[in-house]
Amino acid sequence: MNTIKRFLGIVWILLGPVAVYYLVKTAASEIAKKPVIDTKIQWAVFIIVFLPIAIGMVIFGYYALKGEYDHLPANSQEL
């Protein structure tokens, strides 16, 4: 199970940038279709909010790859 957890870390590391790429691509095409202030704000909010979350996903994947989730802490002494 721990091997699967670690290998899946690669998937999570890749998922962050892929999600951001898709988000930016869709934002650019939607703003080009309807270049009004509401559309720009909407998509800017999406990108600003989801960018740090995507970075979080990469960090999560990195921790998984390094085996940080092989054993979860059972009490505060392990934290």
Next chain:
Amino acid sequence: MMQPTESKKIWQVIAASSVGTLIEWYDFYIFGSLATVIASQFFPKTNPTAALLSTLATFAAGFIVRPFGALVFGRLGDLIGRKYTFLLTLIIMGGSTFAIGLVPRYDVIGFAAPLIVLLLRLLQGLALGGEYGGAATYVAEHSPANKRGYFTSWIQTTATLGLFLSLGVILATRHLMASDQTTSIERFNRWGWRIPFWASIILVGISIYIRMRMNESPLFARIKSEGKISVNPLKESFGHKTNLKMVLLALFGATMGQGVVWYTGQFYAQSFLENACKIDFDQSRTILIWGILFATPFFIVFGGWSDKIGRKWIMLTGMLLAICTYSVIFKQFLSLTDPKTRTEVSEQRKVLENKTIASEKNPSDSIHVITSEVHYSDGSIFKEVKADTLFADAAHAAVTKTSTTFKDKKVDSATYWKLVLLIFVLIIYVTMVYGPIAAFLVELFPTRIRYTSMSLPYHIGNGVFGGLCPFIATLLTTIYVGDKLSGLWYPIIVGAVCLFIGAVYITNRIDPDVND
């Protein structure tokens, strides 16, 4: 087994925490439920700056500010205590809600009106971000290990009951402004919408009185007396790898999926009934109210059950059922409200309006609009709008473009209850993912940084992934116009990723001791 005095005390703790949290949700929802009326009073579309502020008020408060509220008040809660922090969030929320009800309209004080409303809405978002973590932590730290899921699930009912209360107060006010319905709705839209905002101050006053009489959480009081309080909760929560990895796991393996299931079941479903199925304003709301009423006890059922079998699989089963059945349920919404499946009683058809207007696209063309009330054999009544475009251009003069749409659908009793049943099922999924989550989050983090650590993943999961769900889903339907169900891709994809991460990485262990 709890002693009677202990049992009485825990119910006082639950009541004090739940009433305050319920009122905060009520305050937060009335703004959203009255968004159209508020926009007409404060954010006129003719003024681009006011329209810009409207978009910011809608987006910023719910989605960006809530996680910041979690950080600000979470830190405060771990430094000065749970009791005073969530008293503060209650005062901020109640004060800003009451103040929104007092702000003069745009046509009275101009640009200051939308600006003040935006600032008050931001304060609402901040307060909400700080409230939940405090209430859940406070109750969990008073609960015995074998009943932590059960007792904290009472806090979990408040978000749904807050929506129930806000819908109920709005519907009641809308219909009680005058004996004649049309006058009543007109008065409500003019000034009556302020009443639900003013009502908040009474509820908040009562809640503050109750909470003032409560003691600090025993666990926090103990670590405070031992001098073990965290000096910098933010740094400890997010600067140390050992805790940060748990914050990330809580977000990606639990709250992210829980957030989309919650917002799809309670908010996108209502928006879908109103905007895609075109169900009448009152019916779409009462359907939700019944669904909520029948499903709410299940928060307690699943919270209590999680004390016996663990939190993980209840939450993940809820996510699995949701992502597997969303398409079927939403397809049923469309099919149950489809006029093609009904037989018209043609002798009862009434023409309500017959007019010719200039086309917006080309003012020299004209559009002939006939609005009729159509009665069906099953008792349903829909409004049919038939628009014929008459082209001024000689080349198209012989051509008439006709479009027929339906709106304000009042469905028959049997269909109504079928829709209630489907909404009930969606909210059952919400109770599965949301009932046990407070206990799950509390058990992941130590007392000294619990408020900060659990608040952030909760509010990113619910505020960002969940809160954006109705917007992103609606946006998807405008991008992929041909597929009315395309909005469901977002909750299904996010839910599936979360389900997978949760299944692989989260343990089903119930922490026997949160006193650390």
